[in-house]
Amino acid sequence: xxxxxxxxxxxxxxxxxxxxxxxxxxxxxxxxxxxxxxxxxxxxxxxxxxxxxxxxxxxxxxxxxxxxxxxxxxxxxxxxxxxxxxxxxxxxxxxxxxxxxxxxxxxxxxxxxxxxxxxxxxxxxxxxxxxxxxxxxxxxxxxxxxxxxxxxxxxxxxxxxxxxxxxxxxxxxxxxxxxxxxxxxxxxxxxxxxxxxxxxxxxxxxxxxxxxxxxxxxxxxxxxxxxxxxxxxxxxxxxxxxxxxxxxxxxxxxxxxxxxxxxxxxxxxxxxxxxxxxxxxxxxxxxxxxxxxxxxxxxxxxxxxxxxxxxxxxxxxxxxxxxxx
Amino acid sequence: xxxxxxxxxxxxxxxxxxxxxxxxxxxxxxxxxxxxxxxxxxxxxxxxxxxxxxxxxxxxxxxxxxxxxxxxxxxxxxxxxxxxxxxxxxxxxxxxxxxxxxxxxxxxxxxxxxxxxxxxxxxxxxxxxxxxxxxxxxxxxxxxxxxxxxxxxxxxxxxxxxxxxxxxxxxxxxxxxxxxxxxxxxxxxxxxxxxxxxxxxxxxxxxxxxxxxxxxxxxxxxxxxxxxxxxxxxxxxxxxxxxxxxxxxxxxxxxxxxxxx
Numbered sequence: 001x002x003x004x005x006x007x008x009x010x011x012x013x014x015x016x017x018x019x020x021x022x023x024x025x026x027x028x029x030x031x032x033x034x035x036x037x038x039x040x041x042x043x044x045x046x047x048x049x050x051x052x053x054x055x056x057x058x059x060x061x062x063x064x065x066x067x068x069x070x071x072x073x074x075x076x077x078x079x080x081x082x083x084x085x086x087x088x089x090x091x092x093x094x095x096x097x098x099x100x101x102x103x104x105x106x107x108x109x110x111x112x113x114x115x116x117x118x119x120x121x122x123x124x125x126x127x128x129x130x131x132x133x134x135x136x137x138x139x140x141x142x143x144x145x146x147x148x149x150x151x152x153x154x155x156x157x158x159x160x161x162x163x164x165x166x167x168x169x170x171x172x173x174x175x176x177x178x179x180x181x182x183x184x185x186x187x188x189x190x191x192x193x194x195x196x197x198x199x200x201x202x203x204x205x206x207x208x209x210x211x212x213x214x215x216x217x218x219x220x221x222x223x224x225x226x227x228x229x230x231x232x233x234x235x236x237x238x239x240x241x242x243x244x245x246x247x248x249x250x251x252x253x254x255x256x257x258x259x260x261x262x263x264x265x266x267x268x269x270x271x272x273x274x275x276x277x278x279x280x281x282x283x284x285x286x287x288x289x290x291x292x293x294x295x296x297x298x299x300x301x302x303x304x305x306x307x308x309x310x311x312x313x314x315x316x317x318x319x320x321x322x323x324x325x
Numbered sequence: 326x327x328x329x330x331x332x333x334x335x336x337x338x339x340x341x342x343x344x345x346x347x348x349x350x351x352x353x354x355x356x357x358x359x360x361x362x363x364x365x366x367x368x369x370x371x372x373x374x375x376x377x378x379x380x381x382x383x384x385x386x387x388x389x390x391x392x393x394x395x396x397x398x399x400x401x402x403x404x405x406x407x408x409x410x411x412x413x414x415x416x417x418x419x420x421x422x423x424x425x426x427x428x429x430x431x432x433x434x435x436x437x438x439x440x441x442x443x444x445x446x447x448x449x450x451x452x453x454x455x456x457x458x459x460x461x462x463x464x465x466x467x468x469x470x471x472x473x474x475x476x477x478x479x480x481x482x483x484x485x486x487x488x489x490x491x492x493x494x495x496x497x498x499x500x501x502x503x504x505x506x507x508x509x510x511x512x513x514x515x516x517x518x519x520x521x522x523x524x525x526x527x528x529x530x531x532x533x534x535x536x537x538x539x540x541x542x543x544x545x546x547x548x549x550x551x552x553x554x555x556x557x558x559x560x561x562x563x564x565x566x567x568x569x570x571x572x573x574x575x576x577x578x579x580x581x582x583x584x585x586x
Contacts, residue, residue: 074463105451108451108547109454112540117449140554141554186493186494189481230580247506255361263585286579288572299559304564304566304576314570319586
């Protein structure tokens with residue numbers, strides 16, 4: 001039986017949410033395509049494989065080799081590549097994260113495979129996977145298929161699909177060996193933790209972003225308070241990053257990150273095209289801006305014209321109150 | 326040390342992008358610039374040159390007009406430039422682009438390849454890792470800081486990853502892609518601009534590179550576009566103007582309605 005694979009990205013506590021999201025989607029599609037949903041878990045343990053099975057994996061390829069912790073994505077790419085040659089799956093779903101981006105290109109180049117990156121949806125039509133790519137930050141949707149040799153490689157950003165528990169019960173685990181090419185191996189020398197324990201922008205289901213209207217670095221404290229109440233990540237517009245108020249790692253937009261949270265709250269952000277392409281596919285958009293003519297009001301779901309310094313602290317207090325705190 | 330910097334010409338980031346009838350980006354109608362991320366790669370190469378000496382060669386694939394992007398890089402301080410240009414290459418996908426760039430790079434001496442983390446037009450970020458694969462090199466992507474040690478022949482980067490910074494190291498020759506956090510690109514000085522105008526840009530075509538032409542252009546593409554459509558427009562939102570207390574309550578109501586609280 002042909003297999004549809006999901007490459008699991010692992011965090012400190014097992015598969016990351018994006019891995020579970022992709023596994024859920026793969027399991028949903030396999031009925032239509034008559035494929036077996038399988039997880040590829042490299043550098044994890046039995047528990048990580050079991051976790052993937054809770055979200056639909058019927059089979060798992062597991063390598064518990066310690067070296068995955070010592071090497072960067074190249075080790076994953078090399079091992080996945082060897083597995084592909086041996087098992088010839090029909091397609092591989094890969095998280096469109098920094099790790100996944102390296103892996104997908106490397107594997108596609110090695111085997112000359114078609115890849116569709118940052119897809120926003122996927123469906124089975126006449127036995128083939130048809131994916132939609134968002135071009136120019138979602139301004140256009142492009143329906144594509146891969147042609148030529150399989151497996152076809154598809155990547156999806158976090159939050160593209162819901163993670164749905166669908167235990168398969170009887171997980172078949174196949175142990176695989178790590179295949180690491182020392183010539184290209186990239187060693188992990190050190191990990192510098194983020195300064196604070198925060199939700200990562202790519203994975204957050206709520207993002208509170210500030211722009212030029214924040215007026216300075218200290219003022220972001222009110223956004224951090226709001227984010228904390230909501231369990232949200234804090235983002236920033238290019239203007240705020242260029243001004244040195246926030247680190248580049250928080251920049252949302254064309255030259256920063258593309259995000260797709262359930263709720264995006266844009267505070268003091270005008271919504272120039274540069275910013276828009278990085279967040280317009282968010283499920284729900286709330287904008288707070290004092291300028292009634294700001295472009296952001298033309299593509300938000302709820303716009304509030306007013307003074308953010310008056311509104312945001314009241315909003316934080318209101319949420320706290322409703323949560324019963 | 327020999328450094329190659331891969332650069333691309335892209336539409337100005339403030340431009341609304343359109344597709345031409347053939348579903349390709351309508352580049353002709355837009356102002357084109359050096360890909361902003363590539364400026365950081367060029368700057369990083371120049372900083373390495375200033376610190377420890379290097380010869381910097383820019384490599385670009387694109388139409389003849391892409392020469393202006395190379396001139397910008399030369400004006401910043403790169404030494405040489407190569408433009409790979411051939412009508413056969415039009416419509417190349419990311420793999421084909423990486424293959425072409427890798428074939429060009431193979432003809433040049435190099436210890437280090439620098440690229441921007443992605444282009445601002447297609448934004449796939451797939452090309453750097455695929456170049457590394459075609460040349461069988463270690464790839465150090467999304468660098469926020471780079472240290473090259475020619476004595477030990479290693480490149481070490483700080484990489485912005487989800488949830489923190491990771492320090493990675495690979496042996497030279499290696500490919501490094503950079504983010505905007507790595508430096509602040511310089512503006513070309515007038516003298517640099519004048520000198521760049523006089524520099525020769527080598528132009529290589531597919532035949533000179535000995536490319537397998539079945540792998541490039543539209544016919545070599547590994548993906549096929551079935552349809553291009555506009556996303557369903559967002560339902561027209563509500564814009565309110567209320568006193569701060571009411572506004573805060575209404576935002577909270579909305580957050581509750583979408584189960585965010």
